Amino acid sequence: MPSTTSVLSTYTTFTATTMLVRGVISEIQAITSQLIPNRLQALLLSKLGGLYPNWGSQMTLIIDDYEGYSFNELYEASQIYLQTKITPSMERLRVSKGSKDNKVAVTMDKGEAVFDVFEGIQLRWEATCVETKDENGGKTEKRGIELSFHSKYMEKVINSYLEYVIETSKAIQEKNQVVKLFSLGDMAGSGDMDGSWGSTNLDHPATFDKLAMDPAMKKELIDDLDRFVRRRDFYKKVGKAWKRGYLLYGPPGTGKSSLIAAMANYLKFNVYDLELSSIYNNSDLRRLLVSIRNRSIIVIEDIDCTIDIENRQAGGHDQDKGGHDLQGKGHELTLSGLLNFIDGLWSSTGDERIIVFTTNNKEKLDPALLRPGRMDMHIHMSYCTPSGFRVLASNYLDITSHDLFHEIDQLMMEVEATPAEIAEELMRSEDADIALEGLVKFLQNKKLGSGKLDSNGEEEGFKEENESNE
Ligand SMILES: Nc1ncnc2c1ncn2[C@@H]1O[C@H](COP(=O)(O)OP(=O)(O)OP(=O)(O)O)[C@@H](O)[C@H]1O
Numbered sequence: 001m002p003s004t005t006s007v008l009s010t011y012t013t014f015t016a017t018t019m020l021v022r023g024v025i026s027e028i029q030a031i032t033s034q035l036i037p038n039r040l041q042a043l044l045l046s047k048l049g050g051l052y053p054n055w056g057s058q059m060t061l062i063i064d065d066y067e068g069y070s071f072n073e074l075y076e077a078s079q080i081y082l083q084t085k086i087t088p089s090m091e092r093l094r095v096s097k098g099s100k101d102n103k104v105a106v107t108m109d110k111g112e113a114v115f116d117v118f119e120g121i122q123l124r125w126e127a128t129c130v131e132t133k134d135e136n137g138g139k140t141e142k143r144g145i146e147l148s149f150h151s152k153y154m155e156k157v158i159n160s161y162l163e164y165v166i167e168t169s170k171a172i173q174e175k176n177q178v179v180k181l182f183s184l185g186d187m188a189g190s191g192d193m194d195g196s197w198g199s200t201n202l203d204h205p206a207t208f209d210k211l212a213m214d215p216a217m218k219k220e221l222i223d224d225l226d227r228f229v230r231r232r233d234f235y236k237k238v239g240k241a242w243k244r245g246y247l248l249y250g251p252p253g254t255g256k257s258s259l260i261a262a263m264a265n266y267l268k269f270n271v272y273d274l275e276l277s278s279i280y281n282n283s284d285l286r287r288l289l290v291s292i293r294n295r296s297i298i299v300i301e302d303i304d305c306t307i308d309i310e311n312r313q314a315g316g317h318d319q320d321k322g323g324h325d326l327q328g329k330g331h332e333l334t335l336s337g338l339l340n341f342i343d344g345l346w347s348s349t350g351d352e353r354i355i356v357f358t359t360n361n362k363e364k365l366d367p368a369l370l371r372p373g374r375m376d377m378h379i380h381m382s383y384c385t386p387s388g389f390r391v392l393a394s395n396y397l398d399i400t401s402h403d404l405f406h407e408i409d410q411l412m413m414e415v416e417a418t419p420a421e422i423a424e425e426l427m428r429s430e431d432a433d434i435a436l437e438g439l440v441k442f443l444q445n446k447k448l449g450s451g452k453l454d455s456n457g458e459e460e461g462f463k464e465e466n467e468s469n470e
């Protein structure tokens with residue numbers, strides 16, 4: 001058995017050696033930080049740090065995936081950023097691919113670490129995962145990332161480095177992003193709204209080029225969006241939340257939903273489809289709001305159905321069409337709850353958010369929804385115009401001119417045909433002559449207000465069948 005003195009002296013020797021190693025490492029770090037580029041420094045550190053991971057008085061920041069109900073964006077940003085730091089020297093990596101993702105995502109597994117250097121500061125990232133038990137005895141995993149560095153750099157790391165990580169991850173995301181559509185799914189009767197957003201890839205081909213709408217309005221909207229994303233500092237300076245609201249109104253089939261998809265594809269923002277009929281009360285609405293991530297478009301389609309909301313508010317559960325058994329005060333979704341939600345968007349901490357309402361009947365909306373400041377821009381989507389028709393003809397038939405264009409233009413000024421109707425006619429044949437002749441007949445029929453102009457029997461039958469489907 002070793003004596004106390006020999007244990008002590010072994011300990012002292014060990015400590016001295018440790019300090020020596022530390023000294024050598026920090027000496028190397030000091031030299032390398034002056035002479036060697038960041039990338040190489042990080043590589044050297046990964047070799048040395050792997051042998052001896054502690055340097056001086058260390059501080060560790062813990063970045064969890066969720067903070068209560070809300071997703072921690074710093075966690076996602078760090079994960080994306082760290083994907084660029086992954087090296088073949090790592091032993092375990094997590095790989096995943098969503099069914100519609102076009103690339104495999106590679107992330108660090110728990111216990112793996114990478115080193116980084118930022119303005120001479122050396123940093124160590126480590127992926128962690130803690131298993132916890134819930135009330136029912138089930139296991140859940142809490143993922144996190146830890147960032148360690150010398151404590152004297154705390155301020156710089158928090159204020160500059162993390163900002164740099166976020167900016168870099170944004171740039172990466174913008175380059176690779178597949179726009180996602182989040183929706184509430186079938187929650188009827190579940191009453192449980194926790195983590196209730198499900199997501200798929202948006203996969204909607206709409207772009208501004210392909211959209212038939214008033215060219216001036218289109219330009220104004222694109223400029224507005226550009227200004228919005230550019231103006232982060234401006235919003236900060238004037239003390240306004242970085243949010244924007246659009247109301248899209250017009251008859252069915254004029255491209256309101258397509259326009260939302262075009263906006264999402266243009267900005268590379270995710271879309272959150274907030275279907276009011278699957279929301280039971282104001283507090284669910286608030287909870288959903290908190291879990292919405294930045295850089296997103298929140299969509300409430302057919303907002304004129306807020307009339308339903310008012311009924312729910314006024315009439316209690318027997319008027320509730322969805323059969324939700326809503327009783328007692330404070331357990332309904334109300335118009336004022338919705339207004340609070342919108343205003344909450346304006347005061348919540350989230351950034352880069354857009355809210356879009358669509359309606360077929362602007363005049364039916366509660367004036368409170370239209371008050372200045374709630375919706376920044378009102379966009380009218382209307383029946384097809386000659387210039388809209390040019391866009392559709394180019395999309396569907398790949399033509400920019402045709403003998404029938406003049407006649408179609410004339411007819412279009414006289415009848416109300418939606419872009420969806422025109423698009424349907426143009427899809428009937430790949431042959432431009434046949435498709436356009438069909439369109440002329442369709443418009444003439446509309447003009448006469450009967451479905452039965454000089455078509456032959458076959459076409460008439462076809463048309464009738466289609467019209468009855470409308
Ligand atoms: N302005 C448009 N430009 C190009 N295509 C359009 C336009 N409007 C409609 N379409 C075509 O018609 C289809 C239906 O349009 P969309 O769903 O965007 O209309 P909407 O205005 O949202 O209708 P609703 O009020 O019924 O929701 C689209 O998928 C698209 O193919």
Ligand SMILES: [Mg+2]
Nearest residue numbers: 256257258301
């Ligand atoms: Mg729509």
